[in-house]
Amino acid sequence: MRTKRAVALCGAFVAAMFGASVLVGPRLPETMVTHWNAVDQPDGAMPKFWGQFFVPLLALGVVALVLLSPRIDPKRENIEAFRPLYNEFVVLLTAFLAGVHGVVLAVNLGYDVPISSVVFAGVGLVVFYTGRVLANAEQNWVVGIRTPWTLSDEQVWERTHDVGAALFKLSGVLAFLGAFSPRYGAALAVGPVLLSSLALVAYSYYLYEERDGTDGPTA
Template sequence: MDPDRRLLLGGGVLVAIAAVVSVLAHPEMPAEMATHWNASGDVDGTMSRELGLALLPVLALGTLGLFYAIPRIDPREDFESFRFAYDALALATVALVVWVHGLVVLVNLGYEFGILQGLAPAVGAIYVLAGYVTERAEQNWFVGVRTPWTLEDEQVWTETNQLVAQLFKVGGVVAAAGALVPQYAVALIVGPPVVAVVVSAGYSYYRYQGTA
């Protein structure tokens, strides 16, 4: 199947699922839906039922559109070499938005569970997929570790992305552990990408200096 068609078809199904959930849940939703939680997992934001049910499906559609557009606006045109991995990450990201939508609907239906516990495994899966894509990405302007030094030197790009890919894979397991220790869920979810950013900047600069 053509990669573009595969991406649009898979993403379209996910968006449609979110839309159907909204339609079916609408009669059961409170007039003001809980839509935002603080780091402790307590509700600290609400919005109207109509907006609350529409927001995340629309966001899922916008996310799909963004991933569809990126290969077309990157001047390097290197996406075909890792297109399958890229599409997997794109669909997983759209699925994450749909997953969050499902969690929000369930909470507002009265089901009692920690929102962060429900979110942690899905975020962990995204991190693992991000690692899978990162280790396969060729030099480009949108996917992978894009520092001045990785974009300047192909060898630095390869070595840095290989390292960061492993960090993301391990980080996926760390983030998913937030489901087991909800009191630390925020730190476990946020920590891995912060570590990856710091390491990628420092390591790519170090390797570039070594090749100069």
């Protein structure tokens, strides 16, 4: 996906979020429920203004950050090698935030929405697509498994990302399955991603130390 198209789509999603908030604003309660537990019971609320506009503002900031960050990356030419996938990920992430915002508005308008199922399905798709991006990411400072060891050695970067792509795709599938078992959805959405991230940090260090030992002087 070209960057201009990604910007246009993200802009459309963000504009739709703000527009929906304004359109239904008069029908929203003065205190909006904005957080639910694993069994869809409300456990957090915000004043109406922030309930209406927090997620749209968050989406606007995230889109601006992830679309502009490659421009200041010293290795930005490497990002261009997989920029179409990166742009698609940004659009998917924005669509996910728009979906979350739509759920918040719908529930506060009195509609019966399976909140956990929608959110965990969306998380699964985002995490799975992260795996796709990792599989194609060239060494850079913006996106990927950026540890001191992957950024110091291209082969460590490549091998870590090969494993990382598989782990994140698997984590995405598990998170998606959480949509069908909301009680365990949070564990399936967060646990595999957290464990995968920690394992990849350790794995990148192991690969770097292994190469360092191989390249060193031999007796």
